[in-house]
Amino acid sequence: MRVLVIGRNGQVVRALAERAGTHASAHQFAFIARPQLDLAAPEAIPGALAGQTFDILVNAAAFTAVDAAEEQEELARTVNAVAPGVLAAEAARRGAPIIHLSTDYVFDGSGDRPWREDDPVAPLNVYGTTKLEGEDAVRRHAPAHHLILRTAWVYSPFGSNFLKTMLRLAADRDELRVVADQIGNPTSAYDIADAILAIIDCWSQGADHASTGLGRTYHVAGTGEASWCDFARAIFAQSARLGGPSASVVGIPSEAYVTKARRPGNSRLDCHRFAADFSWQAPAWGVSLQRVLQRLMAPMTRLEA
Template sequence: MRYLVFGATGQLARELARHDGVTCLGRDLADFTDPESGARLVEETEADAVIIAAAYTAVDRAEEEETLATTVNATAPGVIAGAAAARGLPLVHVSTDYVFDGSGDSPRSPDEPVSPLGAYGRTKLAGEDAVRAAGGPHAIIRTSWVVSAHGSNFVKTMRRLGAERDRLTIVADQIGGPTPAADLAQACLAAADGLVKDPARGGTYHFAGAPDVSWADFAREIFARSGISCEVVDIPSSEYPTPAKRPLNSRLDCSALETDFGIKRPDWRDGLQDIIEELEAQGA
């Protein structure tokens, strides 16, 4: 199998690049501020499937740059999906739990009503709609709390701050499933393989690590596995205001992905251990 991946430096793209048959395209070749550049690459590719792993992910900055975020998160994926549909190429597009409003305390299923709280969620939802409208075989995979040994993410931030301080206040009323990028990469490839074998399958799915946990308890696990002695003090989101409002409930019902593609929800604690070992090997 050959996969054309949009994205090269992000957490997911870097994990996808570790697999055979994957060609990752960076901004030098596919600039999502120029959506047509991506379409041309799809028209020329010899790949069996397309995966969109590139996105505008600066959640807070999106509140001021929604037009740019819309181009990257909605217009470009829509154009790429159209080019893929024209060739009958299966497409896997990664989305987010931010399409929901975070209400309630039950895991959200893919078919539940969406209601983004901010600009980032709105642009990602528009991207989902554009991919669906293209009409080709596709799997939209919503995920949450992606972490890895690459780029900027919660694990790396906590390890840095925990080593510098004796005590940290961490939000405890936001609950979700941390998702190791390596597991997400495997899920994207498995979904792409499934769509190649049976293009009639597909739709919108959820994929996140288990068990669900608060940011505060996630931090505690990071410190415990990193051998860092740093006290974690639980606080509500109201005590940590941000430009963009975060969903309190990021729990995702991932059962449909297992039913349709045999992709099981991973234990994020296993992935966390791998990430920490990779960071320690890097001296980070």
């Protein structure tokens, strides 16, 4: 399979590039991003894809700065909603499926159970709203050629994320105050990459599997749940065992940590549908956390900006 991935520097893209390099398959991966292809300029996407050959298109790029999206709504909508529709239309025109990444933020965070794919959506902020609009655009432009993959609380050795923020702050502080009443699934970008590879492997097995999951939405996230406070404590416990920075953590309510964008209190995702259709499930989130920390701290001087 020839797989074209939109994005180059994002957490999932970089994890996918690593995994693809060691994956025991004949899949060929190519990556395209700015300046060759800019999701902020959707009108130029068809031209950017004109010289590309692919059997599967993966859109792993997005405007992910949740608070900044409140002030840059037009840009967030262009990147997260308009551009995915154009990508989906281009994929469908070629008869190629598109795997499009989305988010738990399409839900309002109510309730006390993990969200299922068919639960009502009601985003609380601009980021969630534009990502939902992107889902709708993908469904509309490629009704029989899409697979939407929602995930949550992504972290990795790359870029900016909660894990790296905690380690950076712990280098200078003995105690940190972390929100304790938002619950979700900490998810390694490597696990999302492995889920994407599971989809591609399935589709490459022949006609009987080529349409598995097409036209459907799935949830993929780390197995098990935690609050941000729980996640921070686990980070520091494992970091300390590896000789890295650590700090004590005090749990606080959401209202004590004011942000521009409202966050959902319940971000848990039910991932049973994906496991049933693709025979793959993410490891327990603590196991994946340990693997990422080992990758990040070997040695600590390899921490990436």
